[in-house]
Amino acid sequence: MPKHRLNIGLDRFSGLYLWAAFILIFGLWVPSLFLSMSTVHLVASTQAVSAIIALAVLVPMVCGQYDLSVGANANLTGMVAVVLQVKEHWPLLPTLLVSIAIGLLVGVVNGFVVVRFRVNSFIATLGMGSVLTAFTLLVTNSQDEPVPLSAGWNNMTQYPVFGFQVIIYYLLAIALITWWVVEFTPVGRQMRAAGGNPEAARLSGIRVNRLSWWSLIAAGAISGLGGILYTSLTGPSLTFGPNLLLPGFAAVFLGSTQLQPGRFNVWGTMLAIFVLATGIEGLQLVSGAEWVGDMFNGVALILAVALAASRRGKPTALRRRAIKTKAGQQEADSMASAQDTAQAGTVA
Amino acid sequence: MSANEAQNNGHRASHNGPGSTAVSWGVPGSQPGTLPAVEIRGLSKTFGLKTVLDAVELTLAPGEIHVLLGQNGSGKSTLIKILSGYHHPDPGGIVRIAGRELQFGSPASSRALGCRFVHQDLGLVETSSVLDNLLIGVGFPTVTGTIRRREAARVAREALARVGLATDPATLVGALGSAERTGVAIARAMLSEDGMQPVALILDEPTAALPVNEVERLLANLRATAGTGAAVLYVTHYIDEVTGFADRVSVLRNGVLIATWPVPGLDRGRLIHQLIGSELEQVQRLETPHADTRTRPPVLAAADLQAGPLEGLSLEAWAGEVTGICGLTGSGRESVLGALFGALPRAGQVSVAGKTLKPNRTDLAIEAGLAYLPPDRRTSGGVMDMTATENVTLVNLKPFWRRLLLRKKLEKAEVAAWFEKLDVRPRDGISDPLNTFSGGNQQKLLFAKWLRETPKVLLLDEPTQGVDVGAKAELHRQILATARQGAAVIVSSTDLDELVTLCSRVLVVRNGRILEEITGDDLTTTTLNRSFHLESAAAGNNGNENA
Numbered sequence: 006m007p008k009h010r011l012n013i014g015l016d017r018f019s020g021l022y023l024w025a026a027f028i029l030i031f032g033l034w035v036p037s038l039f040l041s042m043s044t045v046h047l048v049a050s051t052q053a054v055s056a057i058i059a060l061a062v063l064v065p066m067v068c069g070q071y072d073l074s075v076g077a078n079a080n081l082t083g084m085v086a087v088v089l090q091v092k093e094h095w096p097l098l099p100t101l102l103v104s105i106a107i108g109l110l111v112g113v114v115n116g117f118v119v120v121r122f123r124v125n126s127f128i129a130t131l132g133m134g135s136v137l138t139a140f141t142l143l144v145t146n147s148q149d150e151p152v153p154l155s156a157g158w159n160n161m162t163q164y165p166v167f168g169f170q171v172i173i174y175y176l177l178a179i180a181l182i183t184w185w186v187v188e189f190t191p192v193g194r195q196m197r198a199a200g201g202n203p204e205a206a207r208l209s210g211i212r213v214n215r216l217s218w219w220s221l222i223a224a225g226a227i228s229g230l231g232g233i234l235y236t237s238l239t240g241p242s243l244t245f246g247p248n249l250l251l252p253g254f255a256a257v258f259l260g261s262t263q264l265q266p267g268r269f270n271v272w273g274t275m276l277a278i279f280v281l282a283t284g285i286e287g288l289q290l291v292s293g294a295e296w297v298g299d300m301f302n303g304v305a306l307i308l309a310v311a312l313a314a315s316r317r318g319k320p321t322a323l324r325r326r327a328i329k330t331k332a333g334q335q336e337a338d339s340m341a342s343a344q345d346t347a348q349a350g351t352v353a
Numbered sequence: 354m355s356a357n358e359a360q361n362n363g364h365r366a367s368h369n370g371p372g373s374t375a376v377s378w379g380v381p382g383s384q385p386g387t388l389p390a391v392e393i394r395g396l397s398k399t400f401g402l403k404t405v406l407d408a409v410e411l412t413l414a415p416g417e418i419h420v421l422l423g424q425n426g427s428g429k430s431t432l433i434k435i436l437s438g439y440h441h442p443d444p445g446g447i448v449r450i451a452g453r454e455l456q457f458g459s460p461a462s463s464r465a466l467g468c469r470f471v472h473q474d475l476g477l478v479e480t481s482s483v484l485d486n487l488l489i490g491v492g493f494p495t496v497t498g499t500i501r502r503r504e505a506a507r508v509a510r511e512a513l514a515r516v517g518l519a520t521d522p523a524t525l526v527g528a529l530g531s532a533e534r535t536g537v538a539i540a541r542a543m544l545s546e547d548g549m550q551p552v553a554l555i556l557d558e559p560t561a562a563l564p565v566n567e568v569e570r571l572l573a574n575l576r577a578t579a580g581t582g583a584a585v586l587y588v589t590h591y592i593d594e595v596t597g598f599a600d601r602v603s604v605l606r607n608g609v610l611i612a613t614w615p616v617p618g619l620d621r622g623r624l625i626h627q628l629i630g631s632e633l634e635q636v637q638r639l640e641t642p643h644a645d646t647r648t649r650p651p652v653l654a655a656a657d658l659q660a661g662p663l664e665g666l667s668l669e670a671w672a673g674e675v676t677g678i679c680g681l682t683g684s685g686r687e688s689v690l691g692a693l694f695g696a697l698p699r700a701g702q703v704s705v706a707g708k709t710l711k712p713n714r715t716d717l718a719i720e721a722g723l724a725y726l727p728p729d730r731r732t733s734g735g736v737m738d739m740t741a742t743e744n745v746t747l748v749n750l751k752p753f754w755r756r757l758l759l760r761k762k763l764e765k766a767e768v769a770a771w772f773e774k775l776d777v778r779p780r781d782g783i784s785d786p787l788n789t790f791s792g793g794n795q796q797k798l799l800f801a802k803w804l805r806e807t808p809k810v811l812l813l814d815e816p817t818q819g820v821d822v823g824a825k826a827e828l829h830r831q832i833l834a835t836a837r838q839g840a841a842v843i844v845s846s847t848d849l850d851e852l853v854t855l856c857s858r859v860l861v862v863r864n865g866r867i868l869e870e871i872t873g874d875d876l877t878t879t880t881l882n883r884s885f886h887l888e889s890a891a892a893g894n895n896g897n898e899n900a
Contacts, residue, residue: 201738201739205733208696209715
């Protein structure tokens with residue numbers, strides 16, 4: 006069975022199959038718990054912030070830059086928004102503007118370090134994440150803050166629209182904008198080129214450094230927004246940020262094997278977030294175990310990168326053409342028979 | 354014969370002991386009546402309905418250097434993959450290595466029988482020493498698990514000497530030139546775990562990544578290798594270096610081995626005809642009357658250019674003219690075009706149509722009308738994972754940006770037209786990643802990328818390196834057409850034939866400056882070569898004076 010799944014996993018729609026399989030399995034297993042609208046609503050809104058953070062990871066990834074500070078950034082901005090309201094009694098709007106501005110500023114600094122000091126983005130943002138965690142503790146005096154008691158603050162994410170909490174529509178909006186920028190604008194194309202081969206991009210007149218910088222700024226702003234939405238939806242916490250980082254990367258890498266294989270892409274990432282969440286939710290309903298989420302996300306990240314790597318070994322377009330033209334028929338046949346053998350072996 | 358027997362025989366051969374260079378069962382080549390090193394009989398391979406190899410017959414004598422010429426898609430890769438035990442041929446074919454039958458589909462059998470391969474990607478670790486690269490596969494000589502350094506160095510030096518290299522085994526591979534690296538890969542291939550002497554060395558496109566002046570060194574290595582009694586099969590689509598060194602040459606076209614000829618007395622024109630199956634249209638350089646172009650101001654003017662080895666180089670280029678740049682490795686030739694474009698950091702003045710360019714700003718250089726094709730497609734030319742279309746349109750997406758969306762239909766239509774115009778194959782590949790195309794077609798696509806900008810100045814660094822004859826001719830036609838339409842073209846190349854074919858004048862670079870300008874009837878490979886020799890003579894004199 007595992008080998009069989011691996012074969013389907015190489016397909017660009019495997020995520021959809023997997024999603025359907027999860028729904029089928031858990032639907033049959035615990036129908037009363039799993040097959041309810043409340044489960045749908047729950048998964049949608051709890052995963053909205055993860056998905057927004059995943060988009061924050063995605064944007065610089067397209068440009069070839071890692072941003073490992075998105076989680077800590079979200080935590081800081083989320084807590085700043087709480088502190089400003091609870092301790093400083095700021096009204097909602099300036100709170101939001103200042104908090105997002107902090108997220109954006111973090112992106113500016115990340116970009117500065119990466120572009121001007123030529124520090125590898127992996128290292129630069131890893132360090133920045135730690136610095137931001139320190140700031141979070143400074144700002145909050147290491148104490149969990151009480152929930153701000155303003156209706157606007159809670160309604161901002163929790164207000165129901167068509168049965169779903171409104172936060173899911175924010176996610177949709179951010180995803181649509183990101184999709185548009187990455188896929189349908191010259192800037193998006195240039196980002197991809199910079200990510201694919203920075204030197205070739207530079208020699209094609211693309212200002213790679215400037216693009217990288219902007220992509221890190223965008224990541225900062227998006228994760229800042231994500232952090233505020235998290236504290237509004239779930240309440241203040243000193244530790245939620247780091248927990249968002251790994252699922253975000255898992256989704257981005259898994260997403261790069263989906264829909265547009267070999268490319269970091271928005272809808273693949275979204276698909277991955279919700280497939281993983283559905284699996285985790287189902288397993289938690291069945292077993293009640295706490296460790297399922299961490300296990301699932303970790304395995305998914307490793308598996309996703311392994312899949313992406315195996316894809317890089319064999320370019321899909323080549324394989325497609327080999328199967329399309331009759332020249333490759335025999336190779337396709339032998340591949341299929343190998344697949345059959347593998348299945349027969351595992352069934353037996 | 355089973356694979357087991359073959360293995361056993363291989364082991365029997367090992368009784369000569371490690372380090373022995375004696376031929377244990379191979380036979381010196383020139384003697385008549387000895388076993389051929391490689392004997393291929395009736396070898397066919399079909400994929401589905403397509404015949405890739407059609408009853409190929411080929412015999413290699415020990416100690417022979419044999420060139421197998423074929424265009425992309427002629428079946429040469431399939432042949433190599435059968436010999437290396439990767440592909441199974443159709444039933445009926447036979448391959449014998451030194452008289453013993455090759456077990457198809459078994460890389461172990463291929464190696465045990467004495468076949469060795471060097472691929473275009475040499476598979477060397479650049480950050481490791483030559484010694485480590487040589488011995489990592491066959492194992493280091495050890496005492497209680499510790500490497501015997503002196504013994505290892507001796508084995509490595511011997512292996513290098515066998516292929517005619519005097520490289521210090523402690524050198525890092527990254528510090529070697531491309532020819533020397535290929536030599537190291539050959540030396541590694543010719544080593545065996547058990548000291549057995551390889552029977553055949555098969556090289557797959559070894560010169561695709563080599564500058565022309567480095568090819569000579571590689572050929573010396575091959576002659577040394579053949580001297581040990583191994584047959585060398587040199588598989589390439591590059592016709593030009595064939596005549597210099599091979600004993601015999603065979604042409605493979607559409608899976609059919611057309612014929613084999615001895616090299617002495619071979620006619621190049623006939624060979625090309627056999628290779629591509631039709632006459633190649635001769636490319637003629639532009640007869641630019643100098644007085645005519647020079648009445649106008651130059652389009653490109655560079656003064657006191659400093660970048661890397663360049664020391665105050667100045668040059669000018671006129672519209673409608675193809676200017677060549679040549680020079681030995683280390684002369685600064687490699688840096689000239691990159692410095693002009695802004696690919697390399699530079700000091701000095703560069704202006705296009707009277708407008709001064711900022712250094713390090715490729716975007717402004719392109720805006721001013723400059724276009725630059727870098728010498729290495731993979732590392733700096735194309736984004737290999739992106740599609741052909743995306744690569745071609747990367748420099749300028751404005752025509753497709755309408756009402757807030759990139760219009761991909763318009764984009765694809767324009768690229769499809771370029772596929773047609775430059776004869777890029779496969780025609781339906783416009784949405785395939787660049788790395789799925791052959792080298793020649795990749796280069797055509799990168800040409801299209803710049804030609805669609807109709808540049809004022811087109812800078813071409815090694816424009817046809819690693820490109821097959823057909824694509825090369827097409828690219829040459831495009832270069833001349835671009836100049837005819839009013840661009841100033843500058844070609845920097847190690848391929849002297851190419852410079853003579855294309856350029857109306859060639860600038861010779863030495864010590865980071867332009868040494869002389871060769872034009873008109875003087876412009877032949879002979880004069881260019883002589884300018885090199887003058888250089889080295891001058892350099893030798895300088896050395897003497899210093900001493």
